[in-house]
Amino acid sequence: MRTGIVVFPGTWSDRDCAHAVGDVLEQPYRFVDHRERRLEDIDLVVLPGGFSYGDYLRCGAIARFAPVMEAVAAFADRGGLVLGICNGFQVLQEARLLPGALLRNASCEFRCEWVNLRVEQGDTPFTRDCRPGQVLRIPISHGEGNFYADPPTLEALEAGGQVVFRYCTAEGRISEVANPNGSLANIAGIVNKRGNVLGMMPHPERACEEMLGGRDGLFLFRSAMRALQVVAA
């Protein structure tokens, strides 16, 4: 699985993604500069977390117009796998590759903590190693992760099975207490209609080793590897 990790000015989780993919999973990767326009050598594009362009104007609003985003849109259009994490999720929404928006956390606080996620869809390229209903423990780190979509959009997401992760209790119960940021319907991650573009607020790359507190993030990267090997076979 050749992973391209996109780096905008202000991206901060690129090295963490490289560590997860390269050191832990021993897969080839390269950093993709925001000015690049070609992704032909890449199987998985990761838009990592951070504060692209200082989050000025709105999170992801400026990054959306970086030259690389045209290539990312074309790559997604060809069916390539795109994983947007945290700020990467915000960028994908600004680029209209995913619906909805991420508002300021309801608490107005930056939340940096481990959360539990219930896997709602086990048949996406990013979750095929998970059981539906499985609870993953993965950290969040954001001030603007409060998922919002207007009622028709939200209804379409639910009906189309595009909600992939919801914040839940350790037992897998969806409750307000388990919701760290006020997201509608506890939504933590969604896919596009085709299922090849995933955006999520939690950071799977920071949950790939026991030493760091858990390995549940590996489910996502291993699922993508399996999906890509199936495609290649």
Add this chain to the structure above:
Amino acid sequence: MIFRAEVFVTLKPVVNDPQGSTIRSGLRSIGFDTVRDVRCGKYLVLTIEDADEGAARARVDEMAREILANPVIEDYRFELEPVASPASAGERRA
């Protein structure tokens, strides 16, 4: 011609505004108990050079739609007026 555009970007009325709510609580906690609601938005001032006012207005509208506001969650409006260029200001003085 030089124009000055003031662009106001606000969250749509149906979208929750945690910042606005927090500011409201702050105001009420220091005694401004007449405050019913606060909505927090962005204010941008653009200086633009364009052929005429119609063209300038069309460009500002395009900028607001494309990037300054996110139509999923925000509304915008703007005011635009010509700014006296340094040359014409000089003429007036003379």
